[in-house]
Amino acid sequence: NAGVTQTPKFQVLKTGQSMTLQCAQDMNHEYMSWYRQDPGMGLRLIHYSVGAGITDQGEVPNGYNVSRSTTEDFPLRLLSAAPSQTSVYFCASRRGVASYEQYFGPGTRLTVT
Amino acid sequence: TQLLEQSPQFLSIQEGENLTVYCNSSSVFSSLQWYRQEPGEGPVLLVTVVTGGEVKKLKRLTFQFGDARKDSSLHITAAQPGDTGLYLCAGEDYGQNFVFGPGTRLSVLP
Numbered sequence: 001n002a003g004v005t006q007t008p009k010f011q012v013l014k015t016g017q018s019m020t021l022q023c024a025q026d027m028n029h030e031y032m033s034w035y036r037q038d039p040g041m042g043l044r045l046i047h048y049s050v051g052a053g054i055t056d057q058g059e060v061p062n063g064y065n066v067s068r069s070t071t072e073d074f075p076l077r078l079l080s081a082a083p084s085q086t087s088v089y090f091c092a093s094r095r096g097v098a099s100y101e102q103y104f105g106p107g108t109r110l111t112v113t
Numbered sequence: 114t115q116l117l118e119q120s121p122q123f124l125s126i127q128e129g130e131n132l133t134v135y136c137n138s139s140s141v142f143s144s145l146q147w148y149r150q151e152p153g154e155g156p157v158l159l160v161t162v163v164t165g166g167e168v169k170k171l172k173r174l175t176f177q178f179g180d181a182r183k184d185s186s187l188h189i190t191a192a193q194p195g196d197t198g199l200y201l202c203a204g205e206d207y208g209q210n211f212v213f214g215p216g217t218r219l220s221v222l223p
Binding site for chain 1: 122146153155156157161163201205210211213215
């Protein structure tokens with residue numbers, strides 16, 4: 001099992017550019033989520049999905065879109081990058097809403113200039 | 114919005130010392146988790162506590178959930194350099210999501 005994988009590891013964007021952060025898991029987990037981590041602020045939930053075809057907003061969803069067409073993949077799209085989106089992004093998965101055990105990917109460090 | 118505070122923010126100790134870090138909130142959580150995160154990696158789950166007053170031990174680490182389910186502590190006995198990292202607490206908000214604290218950055222010097 002690869003667990004939760006994320007690509008790319010690092011990315012630099014110019015303001016206004018768009019891109020997609022990829023996340024995949026091979027554990028057949030229903031629940032997947034995206035967080036961003038900023039210094040001194042912990043991890044903040046951007047979007048989450050409780051299963052294929054179902055997504056919902058978290059605490060800081062503005063400027064991001066998600067879709068969940070398969071159980072395995074949960075991409076995060078930045079529509080028009082802004083410097084405020086400079087952060088480290090983590091994807092996580094767990095078996096289901098009632099499951100406590102959450103697995104995180106290695107993260108994507110994004111810089112927007 | 115439910116908030117979690119962690120203290121201290123930074124902690125630097127010598128190998129062999131004991132330490133306690135704290136996670137506090139004014140909100141009640143249905144469960145609380147502790148993670149350790151190393152540089153360049155994602156957080157790794159250490160423990161989940163679900164019952165008020167619950168104590169769990171993981172080798173030299175002892176985790177406690179407050180009776181009122183608003184706070185938690187992590188105690189490390191005889192710290193080792195391998196314990197170095199960012200310790201995060203996360204509370205489940207009776208829904209399906211977790212709220213994370215800002216973390217305690219621990220450095221254990223040999």
